[in-house]
Amino acid sequence: MLKVKNLTKKYDKVLAVKDVSFEINSGEIGVLIGPNGAGKSTTIKSIAGLLRFDGEITIDGKPNKSIKAKRVFGYVPETPALYESLSVWDHLEFVARAYGLQDWADTAETLLARFDMDDKKNKVGKDLSKGMQQKVSICCALLIKPRMVMFDEPMIGLDPKAIKELKEIFIELKNSGCAVLISTHILDSIADVWDKALIMNKGEIVFNSTRDAMALKDESLEDVFFAKTEGEGATR
Amino acid sequence: MSAMFFIVRKTLKNLIKGVFKKPILFIGYLFITLFVVTMLIASFAMPSGLIRRGSSDLYTGIVTVVFIFMYYTTLKLGIEKGSTYFRMADVNMAFTAPIKPNHILLYGFFKQLGGTLLFLFIALCQIPNLKNNFDIKPYGTWMILLATIFYALSYPLISMILYSWATKKTGRKKILKRAIDGLALLIAGFFLLSLSRTRNIVGTMGYVFNNPIARYFPVIGWTSSIANASIKGFTTEFWTGLFGMVALILGAVVGLYRANLDYYEDVLEGTEYLEAAVKARREGNKMTFGLKVRNSVKQKLSGTGASALFFKHLLELRKTAYVLFFDRSSVSVMLAAIMFRLVMPKEEIQGFSLSMVLFFALYMLLLLQMQGRLSTEMEKHYIFLIPASPHEKLFFATLAEHIKNLFDGAVLFTLSGILFKAPAIIVLSCIITYTLSGAVYTYSDILARRLFGRIHSKGLLIFIKVIVNLLIIVPGGVAAGIVMMITESEFYMICALGGWSFVLGVTLFMFSAGILNNLETVS
Numbered sequence A: 001m002l003k004v005k006n007l008t009k010k011y012d013k014v015l016a017v018k019d020v021s022f023e024i025n026s027g028e029i030g031v032l033i034g035p036n037g038a039g040k041s042t043t044i045k046s047i048a049g050l051l052r053f054d055g056e057i058t059i060d061g062k063p064n065k066s067i068k069a070k071r072v073f074g075y076v077p078e079t080p081a082l083y084e085s086l087s088v089w090d091h092l093e094f095v096a097r098a099y100g101l102q103d104w105a106d107t108a109e110t111l112l113a114r115f116d117m118d119d120k121k122n123k124v125g126k127d128l129s130k131g132m133q134q135k136v137s138i139c140c141a142l143l144i145k146p147r148m149v150m151f152d153e154p155m156i157g158l159d160p161k162a163i164k165e166l167k168e169i170f171i172e173l174k175n176s177g178c179a180v181l182i183s184t185h186i187l188d189s190i191a192d193v194w195d196k197a198l199i200m201n202k203g204e205i206v207f208n209s210t211r212d213a214m215a216l217k218d219e220s221l222e223d224v225f226f227a228k229t230e231g232e233g234a235t236r
Numbered sequence B: 001m002s003a004m005f006f007i008v009r010k011t012l013k014n015l016i017k018g019v020f021k022k023p024i025l026f027i028g029y030l031f032i033t034l035f036v037v038t039m040l041i042a043s044f045a046m047p048s049g050l051i052r053r054g055s056s057d058l059y060t061g062i063v064t065v066v067f068i069f070m071y072y073t074t075l076k077l078g079i080e081k082g083s084t085y086f087r088m089a090d091v092n093m094a095f096t097a098p099i100k101p102n103h104i105l106l107y108g109f110f111k112q113l114g115g116t117l118l119f120l121f122i123a124l125c126q127i128p129n130l131k132n133n134f135d136i137k138p139y140g141t142w143m144i145l146l147a148t149i150f151y152a153l154s155y156p157l158i159s160m161i162l163y164s165w166a167t168k169k170t171g172r173k174k175i176l177k178r179a180i181d182g183l184a185l186l187i188a189g190f191f192l193l194s195l196s197r198t199r200n201i202v203g204t205m206g207y208v209f210n211n212p213i214a215r216y217f218p219v220i221g222w223t224s225s226i227a228n229a230s231i232k233g234f235t236t237e238f239w240t241g242l243f244g245m246v247a248l249i250l251g252a253v254v255g256l257y258r259a260n261l262d263y264y265e266d267v268l269e270g271t272e273y274l275e276a277a278v279k280a281r282r283e284g285n286k287m288t289f290g291l292k293v294r295n296s297v298k299q300k301l302s303g304t305g306a307s308a309l310f311f312k313h314l315l316e317l318r319k320t321a322y323v324l325f326f327d328r329s330s331v332s333v334m335l336a337a338i339m340f341r342l343v344m345p346k347e348e349i350q351g352f353s354l355s356m357v358l359f360f361a362l363y364m365l366l367l368l369q370m371q372g373r374l375s376t377e378m379e380k381h382y383i384f385l386i387p388a389s390p391h392e393k394l395f396f397a398t399l400a401e402h403i404k405n406l407f408d409g410a411v412l413f414t415l416s417g418i419l420f421k422a423p424a425i426i427v428l429s430c431i432i433t434y435t436l437s438g439a440v441y442t443y444s445d446i447l448a449r450r451l452f453g454r455i456h457s458k459g460l461l462i463f464i465k466v467i468v469n470l471l472i473i474v475p476g477g478v479a480a481g482i483v484m485m486i487t488e489s490e491f492y493m494i495c496a497l498g499g500w501s502f503v504l505g506v507t508l509f510m511f512s513a514g515i516l517n518n519l520e521t522v523s
Helices: A040-047 A067-071 A088-098 A105-114 A130-143 A160-175 A211-216 A221-230 B002-021 B023-045 B056-081 B088-094 B101-133 B140-166 B172-198 B201-209 B212-216 B220-232 B236-258 B264-283 B307-320 B328-343 B353-371 B373-379 B390-420 B424-452 B458-487 B490-516
Strands: A002-011 A014-024 A029-033 A054-059 A073-076 A148-152 A179-183 A196-201 A204-210
Touching: A002 A040, A014 A040, A014 A054, A014 A179, A014 A196, A014 A204, A029 A040, A029 A160, A040 A054, A040 A148, A040 A179, A067 A073, A073 A130, A088 A105, A088 A130, A088 B002, A088 B088, A105 A130, A130 A148, A130 A160, A160 A179, A196 A211, A196 A221, A204 A211, A204 A221, B002 B023, B002 B088, B002 B101, B023 B101, B023 B458, B056 B140, B056 B172, B056 B201, B056 B220, B088 B101, B088 B264, B101 B140, B101 B236, B140 B172, B140 B220, B140 B236, B140 B264, B172 B201, B212 B220, B212 B236, B220 B236, B307 B390, B328 B353, B328 B390, B353 B390, B353 B424, B353 B458, B353 B490, B373 B390, B373 B424, B390 B424, B390 B490, B424 B458, B424 B490, B458 B490
Parallel strands: A029 A179, A029 A196, A073 A148, A148 A179
Antiparallel strands: A002 A014, A002 A054, A196 A204
């Protein structure tokens, strides 16, 4: 579903991402992990169509910047930013209009209820806490019923109930055949859900494996992470 | 496209609904509306050139210098950070949606039309002053506003195009910045060279900024030629400027709209910068936002208890200043002194010239100091946790501000004193009054926070504080006027104003210190 081929991104003289390639299939949850400055954000922004890059990124077989690809792609950014004067419901209505959704209201109601936001429908963006903004951001991404969805540090600011709900949503998305990519620093938060691990360091993918393959080798994600980012032999 | 205009429609609707829901907001906006209407009526209705009729060369010079400065600063920042019509909400929600980038750009341009209102308001505030000093034509106000609109619409477009070109190849950014700096240096060099020959500033302004190259120079020359129609009438320069700017803006918009656009990256950095600037403004540290911090300044932190705040502020001041306390605001006050010397007619130079500079400086300080260092301090928890009395904490947390005002006052009035050949005692009294009035503004700002709490609209809060400050300073102004009539002495007049500021400063200090008792009082 998501194919990243030879992605390279240079800012002036700094090579932020170097020849990165990976795939996330339908019904698969991929995690993109790496230390600060590894190139995760640049990769995420490139996939989201916000940056120019060398290489090829396709979503559902279409170039990621095309209208057709965007129609099936949901994105939850690291820092939620809502329209200050638009209510929670207005945000969902905007998404429905922008993506040309029909009969979306019931889905929106259900999503808001799952995140305990149903009583805050009329609150405007500037009156919401960071956690609530994050919940709205997640609801907006899920409203379109995406075939590929990308979460950038989705747990930050969420309360325990919302985290639990989001983990369930990850599984539901996977079971419905959606490709999910999660970028995070908190390995524990995604320990139960991931299928494919992508570890980035210094702008490159230094590790790409599935849970099954790692289980066969009796490798733990945490050990591999430290070994790949701090040198072989470094485990915690 | 309908999705993007849904945002505009809903934003406007919710903004209006929000104003009616909160009485203090409603009253505040009512005040602003009344103020704008008054300014509008004053700008259009007041006669021009009755008090004095400055030369058209001086007018052209001032207008051109203002536009050069505005284009120079905004384009340089645009090349560095990219320019943007957008906020992060647009980036996260609209840029990633299946909407054509051209439609999003059009939406951004439409939003910018709203942004021009701020520039129009700033321009509107200058018009009565211009009408007092120059012979502005009856339709002149329209021309000044028209030039302002063209500026506000054109600079983001030019910035976006330049940034887009510059970021495609390494080294282009540097080339562009050097070209802009070079052009600015060329103008400054040509001006100084001409000045050394003529030794007449107004004449030099006419020679440098009224010559055909300057008048027909793309963008800057065009914009200022439109504004110049307010004094020169509808000349060929005006029509060239008008058609030039219309063609430029339309051409850029149509070109960008039709092009196969991939501009999201170009506006991303600018949007992130804008978002940070908005956050800084809300937190009250607008004055320090974007300043370069020099890590080379070596100064150990000293002081214990509340005084540690003072030494921290001193270090912060030094790190953002060019030398010692000489920073951007010091340059502004220096330029203000020189401009005053240029604009003030000869007959007034003999009279109460330094007090005129003082009044103007106090007005500027009122606008600038509304977002001082203490506002930033109160957004963080440290000041509330320091084990010291609120009075002690307030004193030390504002002491650096007073020292900075003393420093700027010394720069401004020493320079003005030399330019106007004023006696040393007048210079000294101006410096002290300037510092004391700065203290009034600082403490009234804190008292306003204590009384109003945190109003979501920082602009509205600033507006309320400006009005309150003007009102409380009035008795001092009246006292100064009476003293002047009785004694006919500029020195005693300034002392009366200084005395009132001292009494007011101490009173406000006593009433406002309680704000530091707990964090709740500021939120």
